Amino acid sequence: MKKVYPAIFEKDPVGFGIYFPDVEGAVTQAETIPxxxxxxxxxxxxxxxDLIEKGYSLPEPSEINDLTxxxxxxxxxxxxxxxNDYLKDAKLDKKTIKIPHWLNVRATNEKINFSKTMADALEEKLNI
Incomplete structure (x- = not known):
């Protein structure tokens, strides 16, 4: 699952200090922009x-243009x-679900990926 957050790069004597206004503790530094x-x-x-694995909701990312x-x-x-590159247990589990037949027919005709749709819905429901 891909996430995008704004970061602030602050010029310092040895390069850049980097922090995320919305994610407490997410800080780093580098000599160059790349x-x-x-x-x-x-x-x-x-x-x-770490937040996900501890059961916390992810913070809402700020609009980049709203940052001071x-x-x-x-x-x-x-x-x-x-x-998924950072989560310790990102293996896939098989689940059986039941949905109304008419919904199954329509979704199948639209070539909807049921696994991705369910994963996306659960991430949204859990605020991940």
Whole structure:
């Protein structure tokens, strides 16, 4: 499952300090912007997967344009992360569900992936 959060890069004497305003504890640093993008994604993945594994809801990401930054020393960017790369138990479990026949026929005709739809619905319901 892919998530995207805004990060703030703050110029410092050795490169950049990087933090996520919406994810407490998700901080890192890097010497260059490309390295910072990679390090930021890793820090985000570690913190978000820890929240999920402890049963917490994920924080709602801020709108990047709503962030307040010092334009002389900081910039904001969006950082994506694939959380399945960080979750300890990302194997798939088989579940049997029952739905009304008419709904099954319509969804099958539309070529809807039932497993993905159920996973997406559960993530939304659990605020993940």
């Amino acid at each position: 390295e910072g993008l990679e390090m930021a994604s890793d820090a985000l993945g570690i913190m978000l997967s 930054i010092n334009r002389e020393t900081e910039f904001a960017t969006l950082i994506p992360v694939e959380l």
